[in-house]
Amino acid sequence: MNELRLGPILIRNRFLISIYNFVENRLGIKEILDLEVFYKLAPSYLGIFSCFGGITFFMFTLQVVTGILLLVYYVPTTAQAYDSVVHITNNVPFGWLIRGIHHWGANIMIITVFIHMGKIYFHGIYKNPRELNWVTGIVLLICTLSFSFTGYLLPWTQLSYWATVVGTEIPSAMPVIGDYIKIFLRGGADVSQITLTRFFAVHIMVLPAAVIMFIVLHIIMIRRQGISGPL
Amino acid sequence: MSDEIIKEEVSGKDRRSFLNLSIFISFAVAIGGALYPVIKYLLPADSTKGTEGGETFFISADEIPVGSAKLVRYKNRPTIIIRTKENEVYALSAVCTHLGCIVKWHEDAKELLCPCHAARFDLYGNVLGGPAPKPLPAYKAAVEEDRILIREA
């Protein structure tokens, strides 16, 4: 066999084909790869605004990669957080680049998320049968904003400290449960090392896990339902 | 005409293989360009260089009170400075010759003890007991005015 056809894809490279055969003989992946969901082509009526979901996904992967790299030098303690961020920016080779991509990528991701959401909203794409996908999208929106909020504290600057003081103060305006929520978010009465530690944990473990799960759901649903028709 | 030039350049193959090669090269350049900063980032240049041998190292005498010891970096290796009397200091490599743990000074026993497998050394680095096969390298140390100096023995 010197040609391999998987849906619309034709593979001629002998090395790739031998890898494919190796896996196929052992796991029988043809059945899965032949599933229709892998070969839906993008309809021709799609325009630039249909790309923003994918762009957001790309921004997210960029944030994961640069985030892991920042994690190599970042120290999540009140005494050293700021110094380690300064060290990354000024001393580590290309640290300015990695941190810059993470910082600006976060901002750009918020913009692309809202453009994507605007398109879905104004074209009425969220309507039946796609309500569930809208719901997962909202979960992803909340996660993205939580990423911004928790990530903002991590450099432990004046700006990030007071932003977190103000941000965690907001829920305390709620009657009865407000103060409990505030204390839960801060891990105490004030923004302290405990707050930094839990924001760090949420930023690097909880939210990435949640976002990856919901992105998978989001994309499976798109694949299952197909792209919605033109207006 | 131009077709022929291309044909010759890609060793007698056709337009397709030339284009494939171009795509491959552009991908390789793009991936290489993205990986270069990442590798540089993970291997910071400044921390791999140590200070070279033959030089002197000094530390303020106040930092090591009489009867105590301090771990410093000399020749980019962990080095222990022990001050037994006002004008008596000793400097030794702190890397145990057994499996490389950092030895500690025990003031009451007046010896260096390795916390890993209990090798014992005296102030000159000689092995007193335990599994260490060789003495610790010793350096010249002296108190000069308000500084403690170390140089190669």
Ligand code: FES
């Ligand atoms: S490493 Fe020091 S005794 Fe084994």
